[in-house]
Amino acid sequence: MQKKDFGLAVLIIIVGAVVYLRNPLFLSPINLGNTANLIGLFGLFAIGQGFVIMTGGIDLSVGSMIALLGVLFVDMVGKFGVPWPLAILVIIVIGTLLGLAHGLLITKLKMQPFVVTLCGLLIYRGAARGYTGEATAGFPFGAKYPALEWLTIGRSFGVPHSFYAMIIIGIVCWFVLHRSVFGRHLQAVGKNEDAARYSGIRTGFVITAAYVICAVLTAIAAVYFAMFTRSVQPSSHGNFYELYAIAAAVLGGFSLRGGEGSIIGVVLGAVLLQELQNLVNLLGIPSSLNFAVMGAVILSGVLADQQFTRYREKRRAAIALGAESRKSAAPHRQKSEIEEFI
Secondary structure (H helix, E strand, O other): OOHHHHHHHHHHHHHHHHHHHHOHHHHOHHHHHHHHHHHHHHHHHHHHHHHHHHOOOOOOOHHHHHHHHHHHHHHHHHHOOOOHHHHHHHHHHHHHHHHHHHHHHHHOOOOOHHHHHHHHHHHHHHHHHHHHOOOOEEOOOOOOOHHHHHHHHOEEOOEEHHHHHHHHHHHHHHHHHHOOHHHHHHHHHHHOHHHHHHOOOOHHHHHHHHHHHHHHHHHHHHHHHHHHHOEEOOOOOOOOHHHHHHHHHHHOOOOOOOOOOOHHHHHHHHHHHHHHHHHHHHOOOOHHHHHHHHHHHHHHHHHHHHHHHHHHHHHHHHHHHHHHHHHHHHHHHHHHHHHHHO
């Protein structure tokens, strides 16, 4: 666990203690279970956003992609009777293709990630609304899917399966990002893409793979959200979810400049965001202030990241200057010792 992760964990405990003192219902089993479910749902695609931010990019299409893929999944299972394992596979394949399209537009056509994913945000939302004719997509009345419901909205030992899914995917992504060659390449590309290219790293492949990973995790999250809500309103489903993902990643130590980040951090960021949302509900703060809280959190995270980076750069410069001074003073000390000996 990095220092940033430890600090974030302490902040989560402090905020939780304050909320509990104001409203003991915070630690009730029902509230903890519901909060854990939301942490799992949002944590899934926040982890994917972290991979993209690691490259110095950003994906603004996450929320709209969840709406489009959610509509398609609900219709495949509920309307057309497609077996749910096949439907999930199709959704993941579609997500992979969308992520691949993002990556190729950015690496091959040299388009800005902001522009590409902003267009994706508009296209996917419009496609979802056009596909349903502005209607809500939902499962047939009384339809039951026991295995699918157990997998997505079920609970074991009181813990939602969405939370288990986030933990499992988080562990896999931790090894990918922090213990694999691909993870080292991803960090190198984020720090300096040109230097990484000249050192022999296939930067185009690495960046494209990051967008594919993000889209695949978003597709998995879309299935969980569709089962959680049981219906998808394409005009509002997934609205502003990309902000949650970006906020969780920034709070978790991912630098918007790229090259820095921690999977543990982004999971803790998702925990803190849902804790803040829970704070708004339990303390009777108007829900209209949710986005104000979100904006303040993002701003605070970016400011803290900038200040930490400046401090670290100054410290490195001071250490380098001290080492250089000692190096230049060494010959003079050696000469003085020789003269004294003589």
